[in-house]
Amino acid sequence: MNGPTAEGRKLSRSFGWLALLGTLLVIAGVIGLIYTGVATLTSMLLFGWLLLVGGLVGLLHAIESRGTNYFWLGVVVAALNIAAGVVVIKHPEGTAEALTMFAALLFLTGGVFRLVGSVVVRGPQMGWTLLQGAFGLLLGLLVLFDWPHSGLYVLGCFFSLALLFDGLGLIAIGIGGRRIVSMVSDRLDETAPTADESITSPEDGQK
Secondary structure, X not given: OHHHHHHHHHHHHXXXXXXXXXXXXXHHHHHHHHOHHHHHHHHHHHHHHHHHHHHHHHHHHHHHOOXXXXXXXXXXXXXXXXXXXXXXXXXXXXXHHHHHHHHHHHHHHHHHHHHHHHHHHOOOOHHHHHHHHHHHHHHHHHHHHOOOHHHHOHHHHXXXXXXXXXXXXXXXXXXXXXXXXXXXXXXXXXXXXXHHHHOOOHHHHHO
């Protein structure tokens, strides 16, 4: 029974690390909701570095695949990613304002399409679709009316909420996983034969 017990401990430890990571993400999300401006700049810098690193990796792949039909396409895509990453890193506030405007337009168009679609189709989920459309339209208008000042906190708020909910999900998985592993380990311990029961004499075997 050393094997299953050892595996159970490893699984329990892994789920514990997941719960710890979730706790850190929740803390980061709460801090981000308090300091939305810092969260916005942080998310923009992370986005810029992701574009830059992704562009460099794509450029290396394109160089390795030179001579193929997709060489120049890979070079162009990598160059665009690198240029976009440099722009985002150098101008995080301007990028945040532009992305906030784009997000507001998405909310507006999505809300209008949901409202019109729910009225035209009149399906069984009409009330829920109307509520979603009205919420998206209202959110888009609020962000748009406060633009460009909304660019300082909208993306940071979304980024912090994503961290918060991801962290809560990891905590739930970690705690639930540890409970399941503990229940399975206890069940295995109950059904495992003891040392006295596992040793039988030759006379018992002949009987």
